[in-house]
Amino acid sequence: MEYFVGILIAAGVSVTATVVGFDRDRAFYPVVLVVIASYYALFGVMAGSTQALPGELGAMTVFVVAAIVGFRRNLWIVVAALVAHGLFDLFHGYLIANPGVPPWWPMFCLAYDAAAAAYLASLLVGSRVSADAL
Numbered sequence: 096m097e098y099f100v101g102i103l104i105a106a107g108v109s110v111t112a113t114v115v116g117f118d119r120d121r122a123f124y125p126v127v128l129v130v131i132a133s134y135y136a137l138f139g140v141m142a143g144s145t146q147a148l149p150g151e152l153g154a155m156t157v158f159v160v161a162a163i164v165g166f167r168r169n170l171w172i173v174v175a176a177l178v179a180h181g182l183f184d185l186f187h188g189y190l191i192a193n194p195g196v197p198p199w200w201p202m203f204c205l206a207y208d209a210a211a212a213a214y215l216a217s218l219l220v221g222s223r224v225s226a227d228a229l
Contacts, residue, residue, distance in 0.1 A: 097199045101206025109214040118224060124173050124215045125162040131180060131208065132158035134200075135193060142195025150191040154183065167228055174216050181208035 108127075112118040132155045139147035158176055165172030184205040187196070218224040 097202035098206040101203040102210045105207040105210035105214065109211060113218075113223075118218065121170060121224060121228070122166055124170065124177075124211070125166040127211060128162040128165075128173055128176055128180070129159050131177075131204065131211075132162070134204070135187065135191070135196065138195035138197075138200070139193050140195070142193065144192075144194055147191055147193035147195070151193060154191070169228070170215065170219055170224065174212050174219070177208045177212035177215065181205045181212070184208065 109118070112123055117123050136148065136151040136155050139151045158180055161172060161176035161179070165176060181204070183190075184201040187193075187201055215224075
């Protein structure tokens with residue numbers, strides 16, 4: 096169920112962004128990546144876990160830097176970072192002990208990340224959005 100809902104929500108957000116025109120600005124998917132990267136830190140704060148926060152902030156920093164570099168250089172970096180975040184979701188529980196993460200979250204987030212990466216890749220392949228910074 097978590098996978099289905101993640102894909103459904105990612106598709107809904109992505110299609111809506113296209114219809115409304117949000118994704119005409121190359122900043123849209125890098126910002127989505129920054130938001131996605133922040134949730135594990137948020138869960139750590141919500142649980143009051145001072146042990147989880149440094150690891151979560153470190154991981155978040157990696158994805159925020161990827162979003163910035165991807166925005167400034169090439170959006171394929173953002174596609175790769177979304178895929179990488181999905182892989183991070185698979186192994187998160189083995190890497191960082193965070194009691195605030197809901198048990199269903201890693202599967203949901205993995206599905207969302209993969210669907211968002213696929214949608215952005217389709218926009219780039221179809222030349223709807225330019226991969227390279229101008």
